[in-house]
Amino acid sequence: MNDNNSRGGQGMAGIHAYVWIGLVMISLLNVMAHLIAMPTLPERIPVHWGVDGSADGWGPRWVAPILGALPLxxxxxxxATPRLDPKGSAYTKSGGFYQxxxxxxTIFIGAIGWxxxxxSWGLLAGRGMVNIIVSGGIGALLIGMGNYLPRIRQNCTLGIKTPWTLADTDNWRRTHRFGGGCFMVGGVGITALGFMSGLLPESWFLVAVIMLTAGSIAVAYGYSYLIRRKSYNG
Structure with a gap:
């Protein structure tokens, strides 16, 4: 049986056709909703927010439907990504991670587009509301990725790609099992920071988010190197 169809209708990327169709339909409806809402907006709307969650960049209202098209x-x-990856078949064996x-x-980016x-409608009033929503979303994504990382099969696009994980399947497996925990800890930390953003100086908040994100990756990267070094010396 063809591998592309052997997993309950899943394609090469490990995603059911109805999921692709559903996401495209939702994204098209999202663009239509932006177009319908555009006449109710002022001539200029916020398009960028500072670290403190306050709008600090503005653009014409026709930017709204363009941002709404980003999910598409x-x-x-x-x-396209799994079809360009030399190890694209690994996507169907990664425990539903890619789907x-x-x-x-896609939903997260669609939500941010609003x-x-x-x-403009006054529904994001309050210092730090944007930070809470964005940090919560990023934190949830990291927690979810951390939960699924140990299930990702070796490939050239997704996961913790070091010279040693790509060269050794055992290094890949052990690094992703350890890295999953790092991502989950980082996600919890970023979510907590979002709720504390109104209490922290702007520079502290930004530095803390960067350190948690980069630290989660760096620790996993270092762990991969230690495994390789131990294997080489042993």
């Missing part, structure tokens, strides 16, 4: 661009990229990631990230309208 992402879906095209997500659809979950595509769904979650910030301009919500701010």
């Amino acid at each position: 661009v992402l879906l095209a990229l997500f659809y 979950g990631f595509v769904i979650a990230f 910030f301009g309208e919500l701010a």
Whole structure:
């Protein structure tokens, strides 16, 4: 039986056709909703927010539907990625990770695209509200990725790609099992920071988010190197 159809209708990327169709339909409806909402907006709307969660960049209201179309661009990229990866078949063997990631990230970006309208309508009032939503979303994504990382099969696109994980399947497996925990800890930390953003100086908040994100990756990267070094010396 063809491998592309041997997993309950899943394609090469490990994602059911109805999931792709559903996400495309939702994304198209999202663009239509932005177009319908555009006449209710002022001539200029917020398009960028500072570290403190306050709008500090503005653009014409026609930018709103363009931002609303970003999920469609992402879906095209997500659809193409496994087909360009030399080890693309690994996507169907990764315990549903890619499907979950595509769904979650597409919805997350679609939701962020409404910030301009919500701010213009006065529904994002309150210092730090944007930080809470964005940090919560990023934190949830990291926690979800951490939970699924140990299930990702070796490939050239997704996961913790070091010279040693790509060269050794055992290094890949052990690094992703350890890295999953690092990502989950980082995700919890970033979520907590979002709720504390109104109490922290702007520079502290930004540095803390960067350190948690980069630290989660760096620790996993270092662990991969230690495994390789131990294997080489042993």
